[in-house]
Amino acid sequence: MEETLKCPICKNDLVDTSLQPKDHTVSQELFSLIECPQCQLLVTSPRPDESELDRYYESSDYISHTNNGNTLLNQLYLLVRNHTLKQKLKLVRQFNPTHLADVGCGTGAFLSICQKAGIQITGVEPNTGARAKAESILQQRIYHSIEDLTQQQDVITLWHVLEHLPQLRHNLDIITGKLSSSGTLIIAVPNYQSADARKYKSYWAAYDVPRHCWHFSQQSMIQLAESYQLKVQQIVPMYFDSYYVSLLSEKYLHPQKSTARRMLSGAYQGLVSNMKARQTGQYSSLIYIFQK
Template identity: 35%
Template sequence: MIKESDLFIETKDFFLTQENFTIHKTSVPGVLKTIPQPEDLSPYYETTDYLSHDDSDPSIFARLYRLARKWNIKSKYKLISTYADDGSILDVGAGNGELVRYLKEHHLDAQGYEPSKLARDVAYRKGVNLLDHLPTSKSNYYQVIQMFHVLEHIPNPESILQDLHKMLVEDGVLIIALPNYKSWDAQFFKRFWAGYDVPRHLFHFEEQGVRNLVKDHFELIKTRPMWLDSFYVSILSCRYKKWPIPTVLGMGLGLVSNIYAIFTSQPSSRIYILKKHN
């Protein structure tokens, strides 16, 4: 499905290791691939600086991130509950379990899968037991499966889409969220754009790429912008460029990106709501 092709951009792991990587176009228009892809990605995640996995960072930026996460969880709950009815919900890439806990507290039948032991341990301390494997044996079981900023981390996106298709009930819905490399902030920051996040992000997407990737298994029924993501990504990108007062500059540039997105329909990140078809 994916093969190496033309060079798209050269970048590096600004977040952790400073190792160099390249991003290439693939045989699927609108889908890009990180080269090389490390066989063992766990060292690139096992740090308390990876905020979606750990809650211990006391910095102002981390506190702002956690505040935004709480708002996002409420927004995700409203979206998921629209499609969940009385069916089961699976959160793939559940991080530290905050969303699963919130869904359960609101009487929804939810469980989560998280490959990172560090994140699962954080979730466990909060009273949330997360699966350490994808429950592929549960065919036609889930009403809603959601993956917020997960597909870009997976080395075989087409394969997991096939698995999720089988796990969903006949009228089931898959909700995914992905960074958009055609956004204003991506064009502005170029190789420093935090949305690339190599090598943790193995693949990179824009809307047509998602349509091309899912067409055999799902119908795209709706998209929604993720307005807060532009601020988070822009702040990190300013940090990578070593600009002064990155939080202030990032907030301003994130706002600019959102304003552009109103007119271009190219937000920093986008939610895709996909309905299973046979």
Template identity: 40%
Template sequence: MYERLTKCPLCKSGLFINQLVVEDKAISKESFIICACKNCDLWFTNPRPNEENIGSYYESPNYRSHQDKTSSITDFLYQIVRKYTLRQKLKWINSRYPKKGKILDYGCGMGLFVKTCQANGWEAYGLEPNANAAHIAQSKHQLTLIPNLEALHKHKKFDIITLFHVLEHVHLLNKTIKILLGRLKKRGLLFIAVPNREAPDAKSFGENWAAWDIPRHLYHFNVKSMQYLAEKHDCRIVETIPMRFDSYYVSLLSHQYKGSKNKFIKAFKSGYSSNKEASKTAKNHSSLLFILKKK
């Protein structure tokens, strides 16, 4: 059920140490170790559930990105923010790739971003490994999904490939990036959004920081480790964009995990403070969107 890594999943170095012990406060209440690689600076969950068994850690109404229901104020706020971020993601892509072409959203969840892109004139496709989310995308949103990575070879190359808060969930880190880059056009763009473990809110909340999201998050990136990933795969980071709304939502969940009173007020203050502090430190926000291009 669990697998213990003896080498860093990014750089394959054996030089890593135990950095943190974090509880899965959202679902299982189990505790997991986060290791820190001394070579590439990636932090990673170790040991971790293997690919065959990790699905049970997503099977909860608390995992909102795979749910289409509103049963709490937090769910309601999540859905409001999601509508805004769908438009924002599309705006980021259109402003950097004005000629609409072919786009793949890897880890598309319920397919909302795929639908948003299709409505905007893109030839948009989605790929979602989680069976529950894929079922919603297909049954409710009438999307035809690409079943797996191996099926990508049947498609012509893409102008844009997006992974919005997906890469931290992928077991085969380097293999996945290699396959996706192989299906990206020479002048295409790869959009990767991940939580940033060096954000002010991460330091403030410590082990209660909701974006650790153990054990669903297998990796915990910062700018240095993402730069290493880009260079390893012969890419360059052409732009880094702060995702400012994430700090508010992550702060809300973090205060919820801490059992804070007046969590909504405190979350707003924490999110605002984190964004303000991050702006002083080279856009070191709660989540960062990295835009990669092949060399």
């Protein structure tokens, strides 16, 4: 395990918070969240080092690596994903990419829809099982590491991936270096300042410790991008995330309740979160579009 004492974005000292989320997916271990008071980044503490990380992903419930509809929640996720993939394609098409790389591509669902749209695609996926599935679907090589990328990319996407990267600065150094001179970087991350995060506190499912090393506010994301001379072009809400995250949070917070009651409560909290976000801009997840 590793301890982080300084903020990787602004180098300030990190301070304790009262939040102690649990790994509900694999280990049942408790972790702490520590905060940068300056840029409002939250950091999982301690963080597994890279040699330990794989065991925290060993779950059939980790759907982006398996496409497994083995639970009602996962079935809902897969149903909604078909819609959100089309929305993501519509978003990236604004930038007329010839070459697009998806970092943390999982089983290749997003790359598949881009490939069918005539975009030249490149995928990166460190998980062996997910990478094999993606290669089978896409019928091309998927790279193990971003360091393997050789070609400059017009668009690079990270859909709920940045928060997983233990070496934040090292990885972003490489990613920004692979962008073409006027390239676009699209990053989707959970937003711990959303109403659903404030409602569920340590039970908020999108903390997903210790797989999520970093927990971003809008301020921390913008400050991080500016340190790479990237301009913020747009911040786009992910409306469905508040529902999925709230449903999962209800499962963690109220395991004794019936599935039906948890579903109703989670759907209600997801709606409330989105309604509040219409005033504050603090949606459960946000897509940041940065221009080089």
